[in-house]
Amino acid sequence: MTKIVWDNAALLSLKTAKSLGVKDGDLITVTVGSRELEIAACVAPGLADDAIVLPLGYGRTHAVRVGDGVGFNTYALRASTGMDTAAASVKRAGGHYMLVRTQDHQALEGRPLVREGTLEEYKKDPAFVREMQEATPHLTFYANREYDYSKPPQWGMAIDLNRCIGCNACTIACQSENNVPTVGKKQVKKNREMHWIRVDRYYVGDVEDAEAVHQPLPCMQCENAPCENVCPVNATNHSADGLNQMVYNRCIGTRYCLNNCPYKVRRFNFLAYRKHEPEVIKMAMNPDVTVRMRGVMEKCTYCVQRIKRKKIEAKIAQRDLKDGEIVTACQQVCPTEAIIFGDLKDPESRVAKLKADERSYTLLDELNTLPRTFYMARLRNPNEMEKA
């Protein structure tokens, strides 16, 4: 929710922070009874006023290479008299602490990226989601495309914003499936996190009483991928089944694809993030996925290694692939089943049915990128008290 990585922090609402004169990242002293803890403050819109949330599990001292000295040990404030909540007093400790986030800007700026509405709106006009943006004709200069994308399978992914709870499990699953490097606090500070799927979190509504919306963002696998035609060496191109592929061996690292990706899902190996891994980490790598060297671009592949494996299995057994047989890592781990992967050309597949639903929309449709990943708008059914 906070998008903070490599640390925990004391969460305060905007109003509470203002009344204490605390800015984001300032150190504060929290006192519970006789126990005291100095911890960095994080301003979290939408939190209840006059409350401090202290996440547990950080500030370890015997966690070796990456775990030591990360965050603050909030267990120090926990006593048998108040295991979950306790009365506390807070004051500014003076000084600032570097908190790093994977997302620096928190507002949607009025852009129709995360679309949501109420059940009533939906009942009144089921097509309201798509009407949030001007319809754009999808024209092209290129009459004869290399692939016509008509032959099944054509992979696609639905992400149901109604279901997403923003737990980040997809990000972590992807990281371990695809050998995505962990880059450390300093590199995250420089906006160099390598996540292939990220969960964007925006605060919407009133600043004082904000609500959060989540949007998992893997590669959109655009049919008209803007990254492809800018690469001078053809290192990124399309497969016949609609995957936007990244050829690591061919990449020279001009980073033009990264610049031209409107979704900013491409990740560049700025440094040799994998060079000094201990042997035990190397042994933990997924053998089906190439480990990338420095200087090359990488991004979500829709778990192409899993697709290939299932295709081969089906071929050996001389049968067709079943819908739901191929499961991407992010999909597999999603506790709310918000991510559905499958063949868009199979009318019976879950993903094709979702695509036909009025709630579905594609991100930045007006750019004519024709994304294969699409979203299902969030519908809410607020109760009467909340509406008032």
Added chain:
Amino acid sequence: MSTATVPPEPREMVPDDPRRRLTLVHGRHSFADITRMVCAPVEDPAPLGWWVGFGIAFACLGLFLAMVIYLVLDGIGIWGLNNPQGWGFDITNFVWWVGIGHAGTLISAILYLFRQKWRTAINRFAEAMTIFAVICALMFPTIHVGRIWMLWMALPIPNWEAIWPQFRSPLLWDVFAVGTYFTVSLIFWYMGLIPDLATLRDRAKSKIRWIIYGILSMGWRGSARHWSNYEKAYLILAGISTPLVLSVHSIVSFDFAVSIIPGWHTTIFPPYFVAGAIFSGFAMVMTLAIVARRAFRLTDIITIDHLDNMNKIMLVTGMMVGYAYSMEFFISWYSGNPYEMFTFVNRAFGPYAWAYWIMISCNVLVPQIFWFRKNRRSIPVMFVASILINIGMWFERFVIIMSLSRDFLPSSWGYYKPTWVEVCTLIGSLGLFFTFFFLFLRFLPMVAMAEVKNVLPQADPHGHGEGGVPAGEPA
């Protein structure tokens, strides 16, 4: 201008009376004087100032090499680039240097075709600057890639895998455009040098000079047939170079215009970039010419009139870029595209507003001083102005590239800060440029002697055209 109070200037290139075209070279010099003046810096021992300047430039070149080695060993991560900003100082410097490399060919080719004879005094100089600037420019796209050892894949080399480069990528067009421009500029420059190299050969006092200049002058004897061939080749090369002046920066602008990023995706970029390139190119010629003409006592050849003319060109091109800046704003509003609108408001008032206003002040406001004749002919004024314009043009490219910091999805917005390595690389590239430039001043004639002699009054026995004496009047 009030001619009643001030006596008319005798040394005006374009006087009010169109029949009166006065001398381009001041001081009633003979042909031999011109040769002596231009050859002196090449033949006399180098002054102390040259050694100091060359020493500093060479040290900076060393810095550049050190930074490049560090970069290749450690990776692009030693720069401040990130996601969303895949480009920063690297491409800013590239476009800036390519832009500077525009004045030379403009002066030598386009002004030649337009018969602007005043160009003869500065063309050699400006062409040399072009070549060195393009070398500096080519350094950046070369070193900025993640895997420099794989760079050959960007060239259309036939290979067993039958994989070609992506011909739809503007970066590949860059390879061809800048490569062609460099090749043609180099040939044009070298060909123009041949008669002057022969002069140096004939004046050589040591054997080694005689051999080296002898080889470089390719057997030039100055016969009528040589001159005839030379003039024809010069005209043909000028014809080939002219479209290149326009094409190379148009194609560099495609790096941005062909993308879909708000603030980049605009059709105004090609003409706007070409105007900006000429603007910055002239500013750089100005900065260098002011120092060199004084240091090597060439004020009679590169006269105040030349500087005045260049200032006029800077005023015009400065207003062109000013127009482009305002038109970009207008179009972003007129398009009704919220992302475009946001980008431009963000440019002027967002996190990089400081860079934007440096750009506006240096590129739009500073050249306005050249509306006044007094400023156009004041050495200190134009020296400071030319440096400010160069700074402003660097920031123009920086501002454009920083459009990346805030594009479509607010979640990925970021802020790019250069590291010390990037700053040192920029300084180092200046070292590379000036190392070449100091060597040029010392070993090659910095003024096209043969051409300047052509515009002397005595070159035209009939007193037509550029003669010192107006036609129809007794000498």
